[in-house]
Amino acid sequence: MEVSGGGSGEDQDGADQQHPRKKRYHRHTARQIQELEAMFKECPHPDEKQRLQLSKDLGLEPRQVKFWFQNRRTQMKAQHERADNSVLRSENEKIRCENIAIREALKNVICPNCGGPSGEMSFDGQQQLRLENARLKEELDRLSSIAAKYIGRPILPLGPLQSIPMPSVDLSMGGYGMPNAGPGPGPGPSSSDIHSFSDIAPSMQTTAGSVTELEKSLIVELAMNAMEELVRLAETDEPLWVKNVNDSKEVLSLEAYAKIFHRAAEIKSYSDRKEATRDSGLVIINGNALVDIFMDVNKWIEMFSTMVSKARTMEVLASGMPGTKHGSLQLMCAELQVLSPLVSTREIYFLRYCQQHAEGVWAVVDVSVDNVREMSLNINQQSSSPSLLRCRRLPSGCVIQDMPNGYSKVTWVEHVEPEDRGVHRMYRHLLNSGMAFGAGRWLATLLRMCERLASLMVTNISARELGVIPSPEGRRSMMKLAQRMMSSFCGNVSASSTHRWTTLSGSNEDGVRVTTRKSTDPGQPSGVVLCAATSLWLPIPPNRVFDFFRDEQMRAEWDVLSSGNTVQEVAHIANGAHPGNCISLLRACNASQNNMLILQESCTDASGSLVVYAPVDVSAINTAMSGEDPSYIALLPSGFAILPDGSDNKGLLLQASTSEVNSSGFDMSTRNANHQHVGGSLITVAFQILVSNLPSAKLNLESVTTVNNLICNTVQQIKAALHCSDA
Numbered sequence: 001m002e003v004s005g006g007g008s009g010e011d012q013d014g015a016d017q018q019h020p021r022k023k024r025y026h027r028h029t030a031r032q033i034q035e036l037e038a039m040f041k042e043c044p045h046p047d048e049k050q051r052l053q054l055s056k057d058l059g060l061e062p063r064q065v066k067f068w069f070q071n072r073r074t075q076m077k078a079q080h081e082r083a084d085n086s087v088l089r090s091e092n093e094k095i096r097c098e099n100i101a102i103r104e105a106l107k108n109v110i111c112p113n114c115g116g117p118s119g120e121m122s123f124d125g126q127q128q129l130r131l132e133n134a135r136l137k138e139e140l141d142r143l144s145s146i147a148a149k150y151i152g153r154p155i156l157p158l159g160p161l162q163s164i165p166m167p168s169v170d171l172s173m174g175g176y177g178m179p180n181a182g183p184g185p186g187p188g189p190s191s192s193d194i195h196s197f198s199d200i201a202p203s204m205q206t207t208a209g210s211v212t213e214l215e216k217s218l219i220v221e222l223a224m225n226a227m228e229e230l231v232r233l234a235e236t237d238e239p240l241w242v243k244n245v246n247d248s249k250e251v252l253s254l255e256a257y258a259k260i261f262h263r264a265a266e267i268k269s270y271s272d273r274k275e276a277t278r279d280s281g282l283v284i285i286n287g288n289a290l291v292d293i294f295m296d297v298n299k300w301i302e303m304f305s306t307m308v309s310k311a312r313t314m315e316v317l318a319s320g321m322p323g324t325k326h327g328s329l330q331l332m333c334a335e336l337q338v339l340s341p342l343v344s345t346r347e348i349y350f351l352r353y354c355q356q357h358a359e360g361v362w363a364v365v366d367v368s369v370d371n372v373r374e375m376s377l378n379i380n381q382q383s384s385s386p387s388l389l390r391c392r393r394l395p396s397g398c399v400i401q402d403m404p405n406g407y408s409k410v411t412w413v414e415h416v417e418p419e420d421r422g423v424h425r426m427y428r429h430l431l432n433s434g435m436a437f438g439a440g441r442w443l444a445t446l447l448r449m450c451e452r453l454a455s456l457m458v459t460n461i462s463a464r465e466l467g468v469i470p471s472p473e474g475r476r477s478m479m480k481l482a483q484r485m486m487s488s489f490c491g492n493v494s495a496s497s498t499h500r501w502t503t504l505s506g507s508n509e510d511g512v513r514v515t516t517r518k519s520t521d522p523g524q525p526s527g528v529v530l531c532a533a534t535s536l537w538l539p540i541p542p543n544r545v546f547d548f549f550r551d552e553q554m555r556a557e558w559d560v561l562s563s564g565n566t567v568q569e570v571a572h573i574a575n576g577a578h579p580g581n582c583i584s585l586l587r588a589c590n591a592s593q594n595n596m597l598i599l600q601e602s603c604t605d606a607s608g609s610l611v612v613y614a615p616v617d618v619s620a621i622n623t624a625m626s627g628e629d630p631s632y633i634a635l636l637p638s639g640f641a642i643l644p645d646g647s648d649n650k651g652l653l654l655q656a657s658t659s660e661v662n663s664s665g666f667d668m669s670t671r672n673a674n675h676q677h678v679g680g681s682l683i684t685v686a687f688q689i690l691v692s693n694l695p696s697a698k699l700n701l702e703s704v705t706t707v708n709n710l711i712c713n714t715v716q717q718i719k720a721a722l723h724c725s726d727a
Contacts (some may be wrong), residue, residue, distance in 0.1 A: 009133055012424050016281075022560040025655065026155060028060075028068070031058075031675060032058045032059075033055070034061065035057070035058055036054070036058070036068055036069075036072075037182055039054060039097070039113060040069065040072055043071075044069070044385075045069070046065075046069060046071055047676075048062075048175060051065045051069075057484070062086065063280040068677055071532055073674055079267060087147040092140065094137055095140050096140075099133070099136050101184060102133075111125075112523060112601055122153050125473065125610070128650050130545045131511065134174050134686060138520045142418060144441065145643060151263065152587045160232065165522070170720045174261060179203055180710050183306075185658060186369075189671060191625065215367070216317060217379075217514065219241065219317060219329070219331075219369070219563065220317075220318075220329070220350060220366060222369070223329055223351050223353035223365070223367070224353075225395075226351070226353065226365045226366075226367035227353055227355055227363060227365045227395075227720065228259060229358070229394075229395040230363060230395045230397050230413060231363055231399060232260070232261075232366040232413040233252075233278065233395070233413045234278070234363075234398075235399070236412075236414050239253055239256040240253060240256045240257060240260060246519075247279070248337055249434075249593070250277070250278050250279075251276070252276035252278075253288050257440035259592055260476035261515070267458075272629075274416070274417050275402075275414065275415070275417075275418065275434045275438060276413075276414070276415045276416075277413075277414045277415075277434045277439040277442045278411070278412065278413050278437035278439050279411075279412050279438075279439040279442075279443045280410060280411040280412065280443070280687075281409075281410060281443055281447055282403060282408070282409055282410075283407065283408055283446055283447050283449050283450040284405050284407055284454050285406070285407075285450045285453065285454075286402055286406055286408060286628070287360055287362050287400045287401070287402045287408050287409055288362075289362075290362075290400055290410070291325050291354055291362050291364060291400065291724060292325065293403075294352070294354065295325045295328050295330070295352070295354055295364075296331065296362045297313045297322075299312050300489065301485070302451050302648055303445075304442070304445055304446075304449070304488050305483075305486060305487040305491075306336070306339065306445055306486075306490050306608075306610070306618055307336055307337065307437075307441065307442065308335070308336060309336070309337040309490070310334070310335045310491075311331065311333065311335065311337045311386060311616070312333060312334075313330050313331070313332050314331045314332060314333055314349075315330070315331040316328075316329075316330050316331075317329040317330065317331060317351075320354065324356065324633075325352070325354045325356075325362075326354065326355060326356040327354075327355065328353070328354045328474075329351065329352070329353050329354075329616065330351070330352045331349075331369065332348075332349075332350055332351070332352050332366075333348065333350075334347075334348055335347050335348075336348065336391070336644070337490070337494040337606075337642035338384065338430075338431075338436050338437075338619065339490060339493050339494055339533045339643070339684055340424075340427060340493070340533075340641065340643075340684045341435070341493065341494065341513040341534075341535065341684070342423070342424035342426060342427055342452070342535050343422070343423050343424065343427050343431070343494070344421065344422030344423060346388050346418060347391065347435065348366075348368060348391050348392075348393050349368060350364050350366045350367055350368050350371055350393050351366065351367050351369055352397075353365050354363065354364070354598075355368075355419060360401060360402035361399070361400070361401050362399070362400040363397065363398070363399045363400070363402075364398055364400070364537075365395055365396070365397040365398045366395075366396050366397050367392055367393060367394065367395050368392045368393040368394070377383070391416055391417070391418045391419070392414070392416065392417045392418075394415040394416065394417065394643075394725075395413075395415060395674055396413055396414045396415050396416065397412075397413065398410050398411060398412045398413070398442075399411045410443060410446065412439040412442050412443045412446075413439060414434075414438050414439040415443065417438070418431075418437075422609065424535070424702055426535065426537055426682065428644035429645065429646040429647060430644070430645060430682065431646075432646070433646040435607065435646050436643075436646075440606060440607060441607035441608075443706070444605040444607040445605065445607060446667075447605065448581065448603060448605040449582065450574060451575065451576040451577060452479075452483075452575045452576060452581070452603075453576065455479070455573075455575040455576065456476055456479050456575070458472075459472045465572050465573055465574055467570055467571030467585065467626055468571060469571065469573070471626075471627055473627030474625040474626055474627045474628075475625065477624045477625070477626075477627050477628065477629070477630050478573060478583060478615060478624050478625060479573065479575065479583060480630055480637070481599065481600060481624050481630035482601040483582045484523060484630070484631075484635065485599060485602075485612055485613075485635050485637045486601055486603075486612050486637075488524075488635060488637050489610075489637040489638070490610075491688070492531055492546055492686065492688065493531075493533050493684055493686040511534050511535075511536075512532055512533070512534045512708050512711055513532070513533050513534065514530065514531070514532050514535075514606065514609075514704055514707060514708055515530070515531050515532075516528060516529065516531070516699060517529055517531075518528050518696075519690075522632050523629065523631055523632055523633065523634065523635060524635065524636065525634045525690050525693075526635055526693065527690050527691070527692045527693040528690070528694070528695055528697050528699060529636065529689070529690055529691070529699065530688070530689050530691050530703060530704070530707045531686060531688045531689075531691075532686065532687050532707045532708060532711040533572065533672065533683075533684060533685065533686040533687075533689070533711075534684070534685055534711055534712075534719040535684045536683055536685070536715060537645060537680055537681070537682055537683075538680055538681050538683060538722065538724050539680045539724065540640045540683065540721070540722060540724065541679055541680075542608065542609060542643065542644050542681045542682060543604075543609075544640055545609075545642050545681045545683060545722070546609040546611070547580075548718075548721070548722060549602070549611040549642075550580060550602050550611060552565060552566065552567050552568070552569060552586070554706075554721060555586075555604055557569050557717055557718075557720075557721040558714050558718050558721065559647050559715045560710065560714070564592065565588045565589050566586050566588075566589050567586045567587065567588050567598070568586065568589055569584050569585070569586055570586070570587050570597070571584065571585035572585075574583050575603075576603070576639055578605075580603065580604045580609070581603045581604065582601070583599070583600070583601045584599075584600045584601075584602070584603060585597050585598070585599060585600075585621065586598040586600055586613075593617050594618075595617060596615050596616070596617065596618070597615070597616055597617075597618055597620075597621055598613050598614070598616070598700065599615075599616045599621070600612065600613035600616055602614075606727040607643075608641065608642055608643040608644065609641075609642040610639065610640070610641055610642070611640045611642075612637050612638070612639035612640075613637065613638060613639055614635045614636055614637040614638065615636075616633065616635070618632045620634075623704065636688045636689075636690060638686060638688055638690065640683060641683070641686075642681055642682075642683055643681065643682040643684075644679065644681065644682070645679065645680045645681060645682050647679055647680065649720055683718075685711060685714060685715060685718075686711075687707065687710060687714070689706075689707050689710075691703045691707075
């Protein structure tokens with residue numbers, strides 16, 4: 001096969017002199033083409049070793065052999081497509097002619113009674129013609145959809161035939177199909193609201209990725225079915241959702257779910273662990289802005305940094321309608337976390353599909369793509385983690401409706417089937433209750449972060465704020481610095497692999513995880529950083545623990561940065577309706593280091609609380625307050641994550657015997673009879689320490705022992721201050 005026609009070598013040289021930028025082309029010899037064709041018949045996709053051997057035998061560059069096979073495969077595919085298209089067009093024309101013949105025959109129908117032209121056709125005759133016409137339309141549509149996959153665009157119907165919707169593909173949603181789901185109660189999406197393949201396919205043709213055209217058509221069908229299921233789950237109450245008599249939370253009725261979505265067979269294959277939760281509320285953000293956050297992976301991570309440790313968009317399958325996110329379809333992966341080293345992260349691979357159902361009404365749905373991947377969508381090769389199937393996400397997401405005054409009503413649905421293999425028993429009830437990853441936590445986090453965004457945009461200073469910040473720019477700079485501190489803490493304290501920590505002590509006798517990493521990134525101190533983290537249970541409600549850590553008078557009881565001195569708040573920025581949602585600048589009274597301040601952010605919502613802090617130079621704080629970019633201010637955050645233990649008022653969360661110690665070294669004997677009916681708190685304590693300014697420095701056992709003792713002593717001081725020394 002010739003790569004290009006062309007003249008002799010002299011002609012090529014002359015052309016190169018006249019046009020120095022023009023590439024020199026090579027004509028293969030007859031022997032080379034013969035050998036290459038013979039190899040192509042045996043193996044159209046030779047590996048690198050075979051290509052090297054061919055290049056040596058034929059006197060060609062390996063690159064030339066590679067390109068020859070690529071061109072030959074492209075040529076062969078084009079030949080097959082032309083042949084297939086010719087057959088399909090012939091079949092299409094044949095069906096069209098049959099339809100026309102039937103229409104002509106109807107014009108000459110003779111009445112069997114009088115022998116004259118038939119006026120009204122009998123009911124049986126009409127029904128027979130309807131069935132025949134429906135069969136022809138279905139056959140025509142099937143062939144048209146197959147042809148569309150080859151030529152990359154929908155085939156318009158011929159003659160007077162009208163287009164009909166693409167036939168349903170029996171495709172699973174994360175392992176469970178949704179065939180023939182009829183319209184549900186409420187103003188759900190109609191067939192005209194849902195994108196057809198012809199609406200989405202054109203934008204797919206311009207994207208290059210691992211997804212083939214056939215897989216894209218299946219993915220579109222999966223996304224549309226998932227969207228329909230999400231809307232019905234969000235809008236339907238009983239019998240689909242019923243109230244739990246114990247805690248008044250909504251529980252998904254599997255019987256009603258199987259009946260409504262025709263899932264009787266799939267429900268039988270459900271695993272023992274399944275989570276289905278729903279929640280709704282008003283958030284201070286409009287629908288367009290919220291949709292933009294969901295469809296931008298970086299904004300999504302920042303909005304849900306306490307829940308999403310890492311995420312990326314693997315491929316944009318459809319960019320949506322011009323100027324809007326309507327119809328946007330993305331293939332994504334994410335790692336979801338609980339802020340504790342004792343709970344393994346959940347990795348999910350999913351489609352995210354956005355659709356506008358009416359003016360001011362949006363829906364964003366996520367659904368796992370496990371079965372599509374089995375059809376040869378090889379996303380597993382793009383994952384570095386072996387725990388891909390830890391969480392299968394059935395249609396989940398939110399329905400967003402614009403409300404007056406810049407608010408939106410958000411109804412959130414989470415429906416997952418997890419495989420929580422790396423969960424400490426201390427956190428097991430929290431996960432089983434659905435509070436760790438359920439709709440309530442997503443919505444509570446969204447509500448708090450939207451309030452924070454609204455605070456970021458204000459230009460006037462609230463009466464609740466303390467200290468002098470010269471300008472709105474300085475206020476925003478301080479809030480961005482605090483947000484980076486919070487995100488860094490959340491990424492470091494969980495079991496996520498985001499920062500590539502090296503574990504030095506995973507579960508020692510004190511239950512402390514000690515890890516290390518070499519830090520060279522901007523915004524972090526350069527050198528070797530040690531992080532020590534541990535989790536414990538205390539028989540105290542989370543709100544009391546949160547208030548304790550925020551109490552300036554109690555800080556000297558546990559904070560080594562205060563050197564045993566009381567602290568004074570010198571600046572205060574409110575960033576939410578709750579007084580605990582704020583950013584503070586603290587100064588230790590009578591401290592030896594007057595050039596250091598403590599930057600602290602505390603936040604709380606229905607799902608849990610955080611108190612995170614970091615020492616910062618006064619000069620760096622002045623830089624941020626002046627409105628300059630705070631990205632390069634070095635931060636090494638430490639702090640506390642406080643979660644409810646998931647228990648109710650009916651008894652213990654964990655039935656632990658006296659002096660029972662599990663495999664991770666955590667003493668569970670503290671749940672004695674005195675604490676049986678108390679809703680407690682799960683607290684994660686984490687410290688980061690710069691042990692060397694040189695990234696190449698080697699650690700010694702003394703550094704590990706020091707940080708381990710630091711966190712253990714802090715835990716004991718916290719227990720003593722809260723009068724829980726026996727816990």
